[in-house]
Amino acid sequence: MGHLHKLGLLSLSLLVLGGCAANDLMVKRQTETETKVEHLFQIAGGIEARLNELSGRLAGLEEQETQRAALIKELGNGVRELKEVNQALQAKLQAAPATATSKVEVVNPDPVPKGRDAGPPPAYVKAFGLYSTNNFATAIQAFELFIKELPASEYVPNAYYWIGECYYSSSDLPNAHVAFQKVVDGWPRHSKAADALLKIGYSYLAQKQQDKAKSSFERLIRSYPGSPAAVKARERLMSSDQPAPVRH
Numbered sequence: 335m336g337h338l339h340k341l342g343l344l345s346l347s348l349l350v351l352g353g354c355a356a357n358d359l360m361v362k363r364q365t366e367t368e369t370k371v372e373h374l375f376q377i378a379g380g381i382e383a384r385l386n387e388l389s390g391r392l393a394g395l396e397e398q399e400t401q402r403a404a405l406i407k408e409l410g411n412g413v414r415e416l417k418e419v420n421q422a423l424q425a426k427l428q429a430a431p432a433t434a435t436s437k438v439e440v441v442n443p444d445p446v447p448k449g450r451d452a453g454p455p456p457a458y459v460k461a462f463g464l465y466s467t468n469n470f471a472t473a474i475q476a477f478e479l480f481i482k483e484l485p486a487s488e489y490v491p492n493a494y495y496w497i498g499e500c501y502y503s504s505s506d507l508p509n510a511h512v513a514f515q516k517v518v519d520g521w522p523r524h525s526k527a528a529d530a531l532l533k534i535g536y537s538y539l540a541q542k543q544q545d546k547a548k549s550s551f552e553r554l555i556r557s558y559p560g561s562p563a564a565v566k567a568r569e570r571l572m573s574s575d576q577p578a579p580v581r582h
Contacts, residue, residue: 416466455480458489462496470500491521495530507537528558532566539570548574 454462461476477493477500484490498513510533517530531554538547551567558564 416462454489455484455487457483458487458493461493465496465500468503470504473497474500491517491524491526494520495526498530498533502533502537507540511537522557528554528561528563531557532563535567535570544574 457476457480461473461480464473464476474497477497480487481490481493494513494516498510498517501507501510501513514530514534514537517524518527518534521527531550535547535550535554538544538550548571551571554561554567555564555571
């Protein structure tokens with residue numbers, strides 16, 4: 335009987351120890367599982383933060399691409415105007431020898447017409463050439479001298495516009511605004527008025543004055559709905575209406 339009692343106690347001890355070991359193993363495995371799950375949540379959180387960061391960068395790149403496209407269009411307009419000025423100058427130079435060799439003497443010659451057929455004055459061509467080579471400070475002086483010498487020229491509003499471009503390219507936004515505003519106020523029907531109003535809106539944007547920029551773009555669309563500048567204004571308004579990317 336003593337042996338049987340001892341065997342019973344030993345069996346009971348083994349059962350208790352086996353149960354404890356099984357419980358410890360389950361607790362260990364549960365802890366490991368929870369640790370793995372927590373690690374996976376951390377990885378997922380990092381991936382989400384990275385995706386948000388990449389989304390923000392993509393939005394910034396899209397904005398830069400929009401600005402780059404607008405700049406390319408502006409440069410294209412400048413190149414076309416430069417070609418027009420160059421063609422007019424070449425025509426004027428080609429006509430000069432015929433005038434010099436003429437044998438007809440006129441006592442009271444008529445003044446040279448000042449319309450577009452006569453081409454831009456040499457002073458304007460010189461100033462525009464300086465602007466085209468990025469000599470902005472010298473170009474401003476040349477345009478201002480042209481305006482002073484020929485205040486009645488039809489190229490005066492063009493000169494004020496390019497003065498504004500010189501200041502704008504030099505990041506002197508207040509003076510650029512003044513020059514562009516002169517075009518808008520003084521010659522509202524001129525071909526450069528819409529472009530000047532667009533640049534006023536860009537100047538406001540650069541100075542973080544969103545409301546004033548929006549008003550300028552809306553005025554441009556109302557006043558010059560069919561102009562290329564109005565197309566750019568609409569694009570700018572549409573991009574500003576898009577919600578900003580959420581950053582975590």
